[in-house]
Amino acid sequence: MTTTCHDAGGGTLPADVAAVLLVGNPNVGKSTLFNTLTGARQSVMNAPGTTVELHLGTWRAADLALVDLPGTYSLVPRTPDEMVVRDTLASRGDAAVLVVVDATALSRSLYLLAQAGAQRPVAVAVTMLDVARTQGHAPDLDRLAAILDVPVVAVDPRSGTGLDALADAVRAARPLADVPDTAGLAPLEAADRLFGWVDDVVTRLDPPAPAPRTRSDRVDRALLNPWFGGPVFLAAMWALFELTTTVATPVMDLVDGWVGALADVTRGALGGAPAWVSGLLVDGVLVGVGTVLTFLPLLAIIYVALALLEDSGYLARAAVLADRLMRVIGLDGRAMLPIVIGFGCNVPAIAATQTLPTSRQRLLTGILVPWTTCAARLPVYVLLAGVFFPQDAGTAIFAMYVLSLVLVVVGGLVLRRTLFRDVRKDPLLIVLPTYQRPHLRGIARSVWGRVQGFALKAGGIIVVTLTAVWVLMAVPVGGADAQPGPGVPVEDSLYGAVAQTISPVFAPAGFDDWHFSAALVTGFVAKEVAVGALAQSYAVADDSAAGLGEHLRATLEASSGGHAAAAALAFMVFVLAYTPCLATASEQWRRFGGAWTVRMVGIQLAVAWLVAVAVFQVGSRLGGLG
Structure with a gap:
C-alpha cells in the first residue's frame, strides 16, 4: 500500500501530513470518539485500490489530522479491511497511534494494542469504564499506565468526558514496554507470545473475581x-x-x-x-x-x-x-x-x-x-397490472415482490461463486456489546455528518445528471420549426431520439416502442416519474388512467405481435431488476467508487434484460398471457 490515501472526492492525505491513526476493535466506541473529536471537519476516503473506507478529520484540540481506520481484532489480516489497517500502520511507521481499549473486554483489546504499539508511539483511550464498573471489574488505569509505560486516559466518547486530556496523551505517546519481539515468527507462535504478554498484564493488574451474571446476560437469555x-x-x-x-x-x-x-x-x-x-x-x-x-x-x-x-x-x-x-x-x-x-x-x-x-x-x-423492490416502483406495477391484469392485479403485484426475493437470493449465490469467491462463508463470530443507553448528542453529530456527506457528494451527481436530462429534452432533433427550449415535443427532442435508438433492444421482450424506452430512461432518474413519462409521451393527463391504458394496450399489442399482457409483465420485470434510480447509483458511487458503480449498473441492466426476455418468451406462448 502506498503512503497516500485517496479521497473518493479527489482529496488526499500526503505522507508528510502529521496524523494520528485511530485503531481499535469493532464496537469499542472508536468511530464515536472520532466523530466527537473532529465534529463536522471530516471527509471519507477510499484506501488505494480498494473499496475500504477510511475517515479523515481535523482534530482541532491537538492541531492534528486524525485517521479512523476500520475496526479489527488483529493485524494479521484475513480481510481487505484488516489488510488496510496493517498496511497503513506499516507505511506510517513514525505516526502516533491512538488505540481505543474496551474496559469490559480488556484482554481482547490489549492483544491488538501489543501488535500496534510494540515499535511505534502509542497512547491508550479506555472506553466503557462506566459499564465495567457496574459489572464490578473496572481496571485500575493508573496501574495499567505504569505497567504499559504509555499514556492511558479514560474517555467517554458519547459525553465528551476525558477528551481534554487525550491530546496531551497523544503528544506523550511512546512504544509499549516489554512487548515480546515477534519478528520472523510464524503467526501461531507470534500469537502465543503476545497472548502470554496480555495474560501477564492482566495478572499484574490484579483484577477482582469474575462478576456475577450481568443485566445484559439476563436480557440476552x-x-x-x-x-x-x-x-x-x-x-x-x-x-x-x-x-x-x-x-x-x-x-x-x-x-x-x-x-x-x-x-x-x-x-x-x-x-x-x-x-x-x-x-x-x-x-x-x-x-x-x-x-x-x-x-x-x-x-x-x-x-x-x-x-x-x-x-x-x-x-x-x-x-x-x-x-x-x-x-x-x-x-x-x-x-x-x-x-x-x-x-x-x-x-x-x-x-x-x-x-x-x-x-x-x-x-x-x-x-x-x-x-x-422499493416503494417507488409500485406506481408502475399498479398502472400496468390494472390495465393488463384487471382481475388479478394484486397477484401480479405480489409476484413482483416474490421475484425480488428470488433475484436477491439467486443473485447472491451466483455472485458468491464468481466475483466474490473471497467472501468466506464462515460462522458469525461477533462480540455482543453490553446494552447501554444511546447518547443523543453523539447520534445527532454522526447523523449530521452522514447526511451532509450524501448532500455534498451524491447530491452533486444527481443535480448534474438531472440538468443533463433537461437539456436532452430541450434540444430538438426533429421538426422543421422546433426551437430549443422547454416546449420541444418529447418525440422530437434529443431525449426522444435516444429512446427511439435504444427501443429495438427490447424487441425480444415485446416492448420495442420509444414510449416505453423513454419511460425506462426517465425511470433511471426516479422510478416514480416513469408513469408520468408514459403519460407525457402520449400527451395524456397524468390522472387519465383510462385514456393512458388504452394507449398502452394498443402500443404493446403492436410491439408484441398480439401478446400485450406478456409484454406488460416483461416491462414490469425490467422495472424491478434494472437500476432503481439516480440517487441509488449516486450513493453507490459515493461508497464503492465509480468503477464498481458502472459494473453494478451493467449487471443490473443485463439481468433485467435477460429476465424480461425470458418472461415474454415464455408468457407469449401461454394462452393466459397471450
Missing part, C-alpha cells in the same frame, strides 16, 4: 432465544420498513411541496427571462436540488434508527438472529438490515451497508440491494 427474540427481531425489521415507507413519506412530501413552491416563486421571478433560461434553472437545476433535499429527511430518519440500534447494543443481537437465513447467500446476519430497508427505499439501504464488517461484504450487499 430472552432476546437471543428464537421463540421470543425471533418475534422481537421481526418487529424491529418491520419498524425499519415502516420508517422508509409510512413514517418518512409525509416528511418527504412536505419537503417536496416546499421545493415546488420555491420553483413557482423562481419561475415567477424569471418571468422576463428567455424560456430556456427559466426552464434550465427551474426544471433542471432546481429539480435536481429538490430531489436531493427530498431524500435528506429519509436518510436522516434511517441513520437515527441505525444509530439507536447500534448504540443500544441490539444491532449485534439482530445479526445473530438473522445469521442462519443470510448465510444462504454467503453473508452474515448483519446484511439483513440493508435488505429489509431496501424494500422501502434503496438509497438508505445502500447507506446501511456500513453496518457490515468488511468491505467485500458491504460491496456484495450493495449489489444485491437494488433488486429489493
Whole structure:
C-alpha cells in the first residue's frame, strides 16, 4: 500500500501530513470518539485500490489530522479491511497511534494494542469504564499506565468526558514496554507470545473475581432465544420498513411541496427571462436540488434508527438472529438490515451497508440491494397490472415482490461463486456489546455528518445528471420549426431520439416502442416519474388512467405481435431488476467508487434484460398471457 490515501472526492492525505491513526476493535466506541473529536471537519476516503473506507478529520484540540481506520481484532489480516489497517500502520511507521481499549473486554483489546504499539508511539483511550464498573471489574488505569509505560486516559466518547486530556496523551505517546519481539515468527507462535504478554498484564493488574451474571446476560437469555427474540427481531425489521415507507413519506412530501413552491416563486421571478433560461434553472437545476433535499429527511430518519440500534447494543443481537437465513447467500446476519430497508427505499439501504464488517461484504450487499423492490416502483406495477391484469392485479403485484426475493437470493449465490469467491462463508463470530443507553448528542453529530456527506457528494451527481436530462429534452432533433427550449415535443427532442435508438433492444421482450424506452430512461432518474413519462409521451393527463391504458394496450399489442399482457409483465420485470434510480447509483458511487458503480449498473441492466426476455418468451406462448 502506498503512503497516500485517496479521497473518493479527489482529496488526499500526503505522507508528510502529521496524523494520528485511530485503531481499535469493532464496537469499542472508536468511530464515536472520532466523530466527537473532529465534529463536522471530516471527509471519507477510499484506501488505494480498494473499496475500504477510511475517515479523515481535523482534530482541532491537538492541531492534528486524525485517521479512523476500520475496526479489527488483529493485524494479521484475513480481510481487505484488516489488510488496510496493517498496511497503513506499516507505511506510517513514525505516526502516533491512538488505540481505543474496551474496559469490559480488556484482554481482547490489549492483544491488538501489543501488535500496534510494540515499535511505534502509542497512547491508550479506555472506553466503557462506566459499564465495567457496574459489572464490578473496572481496571485500575493508573496501574495499567505504569505497567504499559504509555499514556492511558479514560474517555467517554458519547459525553465528551476525558477528551481534554487525550491530546496531551497523544503528544506523550511512546512504544509499549516489554512487548515480546515477534519478528520472523510464524503467526501461531507470534500469537502465543503476545497472548502470554496480555495474560501477564492482566495478572499484574490484579483484577477482582469474575462478576456475577450481568443485566445484559439476563436480557440476552430472552432476546437471543428464537421463540421470543425471533418475534422481537421481526418487529424491529418491520419498524425499519415502516420508517422508509409510512413514517418518512409525509416528511418527504412536505419537503417536496416546499421545493415546488420555491420553483413557482423562481419561475415567477424569471418571468422576463428567455424560456430556456427559466426552464434550465427551474426544471433542471432546481429539480435536481429538490430531489436531493427530498431524500435528506429519509436518510436522516434511517441513520437515527441505525444509530439507536447500534448504540443500544441490539444491532449485534439482530445479526445473530438473522445469521442462519443470510448465510444462504454467503453473508452474515448483519446484511439483513440493508435488505429489509431496501424494500422501502434503496438509497438508505445502500447507506446501511456500513453496518457490515468488511468491505467485500458491504460491496456484495450493495449489489444485491437494488433488486429489493422499493416503494417507488409500485406506481408502475399498479398502472400496468390494472390495465393488463384487471382481475388479478394484486397477484401480479405480489409476484413482483416474490421475484425480488428470488433475484436477491439467486443473485447472491451466483455472485458468491464468481466475483466474490473471497467472501468466506464462515460462522458469525461477533462480540455482543453490553446494552447501554444511546447518547443523543453523539447520534445527532454522526447523523449530521452522514447526511451532509450524501448532500455534498451524491447530491452533486444527481443535480448534474438531472440538468443533463433537461437539456436532452430541450434540444430538438426533429421538426422543421422546433426551437430549443422547454416546449420541444418529447418525440422530437434529443431525449426522444435516444429512446427511439435504444427501443429495438427490447424487441425480444415485446416492448420495442420509444414510449416505453423513454419511460425506462426517465425511470433511471426516479422510478416514480416513469408513469408520468408514459403519460407525457402520449400527451395524456397524468390522472387519465383510462385514456393512458388504452394507449398502452394498443402500443404493446403492436410491439408484441398480439401478446400485450406478456409484454406488460416483461416491462414490469425490467422495472424491478434494472437500476432503481439516480440517487441509488449516486450513493453507490459515493461508497464503492465509480468503477464498481458502472459494473453494478451493467449487471443490473443485463439481468433485467435477460429476465424480461425470458418472461415474454415464455408468457407469449401461454394462452393466459397471450
